[in-house]
Amino acid sequence: MLIMIVLFTDYGQGSPYVAQIKAVLHQHLKRPVIIDLMHEAPVHQPMLSSYLLAAWSSSFESGSVFLAVVDPDVGDRKQRAAVVVADGKWFVGPDNGLLNMVASQARKVRWWDIHWRPKDLSNTFHGRDLYARLVCKLIAREPLPGAEEVPVTARLKPFWEAQLPQVLFIDRFGNAMTGLDFSRADQNQTLIIENSGQRLSYARTFSSVPPGKGFWYGNSSGKVEIAVNRGHAAEKLNLHLGDHVRFSQ
Amino acid sequence: MLIMIVLFTDYGQGSPYVAQIKAVLHQHLKRPVIIDLMHEAPVHQPMLSSYLLAAWSSSFESGSVFLAVVDPDVGDRKQRAAVVVADGKWFVGPDNGLLNMVASQARKVRWWDIHWRPKDLSNTFHGRDLYARLVCKLIAREPLPGAEEVPVTARLKPFWEAQLPQVLFIDRFGNAMTGLDFSRADQNQTLIIENSGQRLSYARTFSSVPPGKGFWYGNSSGKVEIAVNRGHAAEKLNLHLGDHVRFSQ
Amino acid sequence: MLIMIVLFTDYGQGSPYVAQIKAVLHQHLKRPVIIDLMHEAPVHQPMLSSYLLAAWSSSFESGSVFLAVVDPDVGDRKQRAAVVVADGKWFVGPDNGLLNMVASQARKVRWWDIHWRPKDLSNTFHGRDLYARLVCKLIAREPLPGAEEVPVTARLKPFWEAQLPQVLFIDRFGNAMTGLDFSRADQNQTLIIENSGQRLSYARTFSSVPPGKGFWYGNSSGKVEIAVNRGHAAEKLNLHLGDHVRFSQ
Known part of the structure; x- marks a missing residue:
């Protein structure tokens, strides 16, 4: 190659x-x-x-x-x-x-x-x-x-942690990729958007939830990502680059 | 090749x-x-x-x-x-x-x-x-x-008709391509934009009409397209993806 | 090659x-x-x-x-x-x-x-x-x-002068490239934006001026360009394509 x-x-x-x-x-x-x-x-x-x-x-x-x-x-x-x-x-x-x-x-x-x-x-x-x-x-x-x-x-200065609980990227569909590794995430946990306090549950993929519903999932690059089935998550959940998120029980 | x-x-x-x-x-x-x-x-x-x-x-x-x-x-x-x-x-x-x-x-x-x-x-x-x-x-x-x-x-389900009287694409210039074949269109007919009722006549190309005038023509992919000479048709005629059009005498 | x-x-x-x-x-x-x-x-x-x-x-x-x-x-x-x-x-x-x-x-x-x-x-x-x-x-x-x-x-008709005192291009960072050759510019001169009357001094590059400050410099294509260190010059200075500029003492 x-x-x-x-x-x-x-x-x-x-x-x-x-x-x-x-x-x-x-x-x-x-x-x-x-x-x-x-x-x-x-x-x-x-x-x-x-x-x-x-x-x-x-x-x-x-x-x-x-x-x-x-x-x-x-x-x-x-x-x-x-x-x-x-x-x-x-x-x-x-x-x-x-x-x-x-x-x-x-x-x-x-x-x-x-x-x-x-x-x-x-x-x-x-x-x-x-x-x-x-x-x-x-x-x-x-x-x-x-x-x-x-x-x-x-x-490696500044030294940054491996997990970054922030929005890194928003794609054309409005999906918001975070700096958190999916492999370290617990699917029973709720993802909280700090600014708004909105809470999202895990789903395997888009078609696992009803249209219009927000969720978090493991994206195709191994990161935790926020999406809305058949919707624009960034608009619907008011997400911007750098916004903070965190996991909670 | x-x-x-x-x-x-x-x-x-x-x-x-x-x-x-x-x-x-x-x-x-x-x-x-x-x-x-x-x-x-x-x-x-x-x-x-x-x-x-x-x-x-x-x-x-x-x-x-x-x-x-x-x-x-x-x-x-x-x-x-x-x-x-x-x-x-x-x-x-x-x-x-x-x-x-x-x-x-x-x-x-x-x-x-x-x-x-x-x-x-x-x-x-x-x-x-x-x-x-x-x-x-x-x-x-x-x-x-x-x-x-x-x-x-x-x-082929759903089965869709060969002719789609809707706006498919709007380019950077504001030209609006429809799903109608130019080869089946009659150049004596008027194209009507359903939402606004605006009526457009056929012209061969941009420079065939005065600046600012809207018209329909056969585009370079063989489709009926709506344009304004030296203008942005989508803005001027308020056109959006999916808007309906029809031909009339 | x-x-x-x-x-x-x-x-x-x-x-x-x-x-x-x-x-x-x-x-x-x-x-x-x-x-x-x-x-x-x-x-x-x-x-x-x-x-x-x-x-x-x-x-x-x-x-x-x-x-x-x-x-x-x-x-x-x-x-x-x-x-x-x-x-x-x-x-x-x-x-x-x-x-x-x-x-x-x-x-x-x-x-x-x-x-x-x-x-x-x-x-x-x-x-x-x-x-x-x-x-x-x-x-x-x-x-x-x-x-x-x-x-x-x-x-060569119309014949256009080699120096064009207008904004030709605004990049993603907001930097505004003009049609003036840097090699003919005098670094002691002030660049004036005609619309607003704003005046800019020369600087070698971005990091030569404090964050937020506007300046003019010679860009990587040999043209006079307007920028703001760590800022979006076009927004901050209200610049648009075609805007006129001129040098002054």
């Missing part, structure tokens, strides 16, 4: 910035396989994005290379760039927390600071000018310029 | 679900050619989507394989999966009406129920776990597991 | 029209490399789009082929089609001003009127039926049917 390059950014779907990154990949690699995983990551929110990246990257095979950019500190020269390999998957992006959850959840992980700065690095578009070129070097098995391996523990 | 895999869903443009389907295709096939036809199909509306799929799939060549998912009954274990070949084009998706118009409009059509359920089938993401893998098997010319050919007539 | 086909349209991100163009490219070419640069160009505004195309096409390598469509005169039989080569990059699209800035900014440029009209040309979808096929012929190095070379100066 060919190596997949997987893009995860907050640039916006259809952004010309994504196109410019793809142009760099095509200029340096022969027929790269590029998959747009997400370009609507929470704007300038590395923490929420870090959990999303960890959840969704689990669908991809070992050897895949992820270019991840969610960066509120645009152009900050003090910010470190990072290359991380976590259970055989490679991640390239800013060292601002975005790569922390893939690193902290992996069994085997290595982390490199990247001190290299290309001469023609722009002030604002490190995705194109730095990270995309690092991806090319990884795929071409060239040495990473200015790479210094560091202990992972030195970089 | 290489076989094209054409994706038609209501997952939302830029959805991570689309990315996960593409990952499956790339994992099982060597350099698949994948085209995103539509990911903003009418949410959970197999009927409107069925007419859209039939209209747009006509642009693709024989041999193309369509993965189509618009499914309000998410996770329903009683729902059948289907593989259909209609005039040489292949369609994989749920048996909920979505594939009915491509089947009923074809001269030659065969239909298979798919009883196979992969062991790791998730409760909610059959697009990735079932339909994408069936597409891989079709492309690789492997036998379809658990396939039972059935008479097409047994599956 | 393989030749890149770069798509630039106002069809809308995720439009089925884009898919149909890609189908044509795949039907006539073996494994074309296609990049979606922009499908949300200013609707029916060839002038603003022309500056965007010129700015963004600079990221692509010589030999790239651009299919560009922004066309308010849909279906006008009097409109000319054009093929332009500007400093080694090829552009195919309507002769309505859209290609003027790439032509006028190039050192070496040639321009062909295309009189060819395919027999099955639809009235409204020249992107699929005419321009995409011209792209295929360029890539396949086939002669362009009905091509007549004309003096470039005869086609």
Whole structure:
């Protein structure tokens, strides 16, 4: 199988910035396989994005290379760039927390600071000018310029818990994915939405409950997700990115 | 020419679900050619989507394989999966009406129920776990597991008429495509929008009428479409998905 | 390196029209490399789009082929089609001003009127039926049917100045790109937003100013751009496409 390059950014779907990154990949690699995983990551929110990246990257095979950019500190020269390999998957992006959850959840992980700065690095578009070129070097098995391996523990700051009781993502149907692992959830428990106090019971899937009824379930990425059968949960339950939830008896 | 895999869903443009389907295709096939036809199909509306799929799939060549998912009954274990070949084009998706118009409009059509359920089938993401893998098997010319050919007539339920006098799709320009065939329309007739009673005459194309004027015409997919020259027809004429229209003298 | 086909349209991100163009490219070419640069160009505004195309096409390598469509005169039989080569990059699209800035900014440029009209040309979808096929012929190095070379100066009408003091594009972050070249801007000058009279100073990049502060800078495509550190400039400064700006002491 060919190596997949997987893009995860907050640039916006259809952004010309994504196109410019793809142009760099095509200029340096022969027929790269590029998959747009997400370009609507929470704007300038590395923490929420870090959990999303960890959840969704689990669908991809070992050897895949992820270019991840969610960066509120645009152009900050003090910010470190990072290359991380976590259970055989490679991640390239800013060292601002975005790569922390893939690193902290992996069994085997290595982390490199990247001190290299290309001469023609722009002030604002490190995705194109730095990270995309690092991806090319990884795929071409060239040495990473200015790479210094560091202990992972030195970089997992801030340290975030594996379970994040917040809404990470709302899809087109209105389903709200949380940062809680379904494998650790107790199906007898009630999920409470903190803002509104609304309480939801577990159901196996949509068609297990009547139309219009809200419930929680284990989604296809292994996370606890809130939905309404044949309805738009985010509208009906007034859910937004970052909203807090908790389990209760 | 290489076989094209054409994706038609209501997952939302830029959805991570689309990315996960593409990952499956790339994992099982060597350099698949994948085209995103539509990911903003009418949410959970197999009927409107069925007419859209039939209209747009006509642009693709024989041999193309369509993965189509618009499914309000998410996770329903009683729902059948289907593989259909209609005039040489292949369609994989749920048996909920979505594939009915491509089947009923074809001269030659065969239909298979798919009883196979992969062991790791998730409760909610059959697009990735079932339909994408069936597409891989079709492309690789492997036998379809658990396939039972059935008479097409047994599956065209509900049976929908070839002509659907409703708005199927509104594009970025505000043009509103209907489910009526242009080849059956009489250019001397007036198209009436049921809700508002507004009446539109035929014109060959946009530049045939003055700026700001509404008209109906035959669009590039062979359907009757409503437009306003240099204007946004849906806003100006207050059109929405599913709105009813009819021809009159 | 393989030749890149770069798509630039106002069809809308995720439009089925884009898919149909890609189908044509795949039907006539073996494994074309296609990049979606922009499908949300200013609707029916060839002038603003022309500056965007010129700015963004600079990221692509010589030999790239651009299919560009922004066309308010849909279906006008009097409109000319054009093929332009500007400093080694090829552009195919309507002769309505859209290609003027790439032509006028190039050192070496040639321009062909295309009189060819395919027999099955639809009235409204020249992107699929005419321009995409011209792209295929360029890539396949086939002669362009009905091509007549004309003096470039005869086609640069309307003639637009190299510097356009207007907002061309607003990205997902709210940053507003103008049609002014950064290389010609004086960093000691203040940028004034005409509508509101708001005044902005230069800064090197986002992290050079406090959160919430507006500034202007040179963006990654060499243009003057307006931004707010960790804020949405378009909302905060009430900016819209086409808004006028000017430099002042």
